[in-house]
Amino acid sequence: MTxxxxxxxxxxxxxxxxxxxxxxxxxxxxxxxxxKDREERASELHLPLNDIKIH
Known part of the structure; x- marks a missing residue:
């Protein structure tokens, strides 16, 4: 290298x-x-986010 x-x-x-x-x-x-967006959408749809495993 020069x-x-x-x-x-x-x-x-x-x-x-x-x-x-x-x-x-x-x-x-x-x-x-x-x-946060995923949690908000799950809350609006009344989804049990803790039971769903997200990889």
Whole structure:
């Protein structure tokens, strides 16, 4: 790896790390939203959500 390539990789690394952390944060929020939505729909339909195994 040349010095220029190493410098570009070093500058890009924090950006990739930040993007990865934002993606993880988004996925957690999306999972929480889906869980709440599923619970609300089950409540409206009077479904026993605890008895249903969701994988």
């Amino acid at each position: 010095g220029n390539e190493r410098q570009q990789t070093t500058r890009r690394s924090p950006l990739l790390q930040a993007a990865h952390e934002e993606m993880i944060k988004f996925e957690r929020q999306e999972n929480e939203f889906r869980r």
